[in-house]
Amino acid sequence: MKSDFRNDLFKGKVILVTGGATGIGFGICTQFGLHGAKIAMGGRRTAVLENSCKALQSKGIQAVGFQCDVRDPAACINLVEKTIESYGRLDVLVNNAAGNFSVSAENLTSNGFKTVMDIDLHGSFNMAKAALPYLKVSGKGVIIHISATLQYKAFPFQMHASAAKAGIDVMTNNLGVEWGTDYGIRTVSIAPGPIENTVGGPGGRVFGTMAKMTGIEDKRLFVPLNRYGTVEDIANAAMFIASDAGGYINATQLVVDGGQYHEASGRYLMMKKIMEDASNREKTMHKKSKL
Numbered sequence: 001m002k003s004d005f006r007n008d009l010f011k012g013k014v015i016l017v018t019g020g021a022t023g024i025g026f027g028i029c030t031q032f033g034l035h036g037a038k039i040a041m042g043g044r045r046t047a048v049l050e051n052s053c054k055a056l057q058s059k060g061i062q063a064v065g066f067q068c069d070v071r072d073p074a075a076c077i078n079l080v081e082k083t084i085e086s087y088g089r090l091d092v093l094v095n096n097a098a099g100n101f102s103v104s105a106e107n108l109t110s111n112g113f114k115t116v117m118d119i120d121l122h123g124s125f126n127m128a129k130a131a132l133p134y135l136k137v138s139g140k141g142v143i144i145h146i147s148a149t150l151q152y153k154a155f156p157f158q159m160h161a162s163a164a165k166a167g168i169d170v171m172t173n174n175l176g177v178e179w180g181t182d183y184g185i186r187t188v189s190i191a192p193g194p195i196e197n198t199v200g201g202p203g204g205r206v207f208g209t210m211a212k213m214t215g216i217e218d219k220r221l222f223v224p225l226n227r228y229g230t231v232e233d234i235a236n237a238a239m240f241i242a243s244d245a246g247g248y249i250n251a252t253q254l255v256v257d258g259g260q261y262h263e264a265s266g267r268y269l270m271m272k273k274i275m276e277d278a279s280n281r282e283k284t285m286h287k288k289s290k291l
Contacts, residue, residue, distance in 0.1 A: 193257020
């Protein structure tokens with residue numbers, strides 16, 4: 001795939017991505033690596049980390065992976081220190097590690113709520129704190145949180161994840177102000193829409209079910225631009241934010257969803273289908289009344 005960025009854009013830079021071995025995280029690692037960055041990734045599954053590192057290395061990308069549970073502050077410190085041991089510096093931290101499942105608020109347990117908050121929100125805080133000493137000395141440190149659009153409107157069966165992502169966005173704003181003022185570190189959230197080949201994508205539990213229920217396969221049911229996103233879309237947004245071109249973006253959220261969270265095209269298509277069905281029923285009834 002042809003890139004709109006220079007191949008050496010991140011030459012000499014080091015990026016650390018939690019949850020970097022799969023999905024959006026791996027896409028971010030790949031694209032930064034193809035544009036000159038040295039990659040460190042954290043995750044809980046050693047075998048998956050090893051395979052993902054090999055995949056990056058086969059493309060000529062310098063990559064290391066270390067086991068880490070972001071719920072553990074000591075493990076986060078260890079991950080950052082191992083990154084420093086490997087490369088000597090840290091320029092960009094991407095907090096991508098997340099946990100989620102579908103459940104109504106009524107059936108959500110306290111432990112289930114806590115688990116998602118611990119991984120998404122506390123985990124992002126733990127990593128940001130662990131990385132701070134090294135981002136301070138890198139000159140232009142950047143923290144990118146992978147957030148969501150769930151929290152912008154009430155979303156069924158996602159109260160726990162919505163609360164966690166809302167917390168991440170508030171943390172992003174505060175860190176951007178505090179650490180931007182004190183150290184020049186920029187902090188930005190990216191809110192992806194439905195992304196191909198991910199749990200939250202069109203084949204996942206939410207959008208796949210909606211397509212079956214409505215009988216509408218048209219991608220515009222979910223996205224006005226008539227296509228689902230790719231991991232490259234999110235990686236490109238992350239690279240823009242981390243580059244000098246995005247150097248004035250701080251303490252805010254960048255929504256990368258093709259306009260999906262507004263849901264306007266979906267409402268239009270569903271109402272169109274409902275009205276067409278109603279019209280057809282009326283025509284059938286009218287014909288029968290003449291018999």
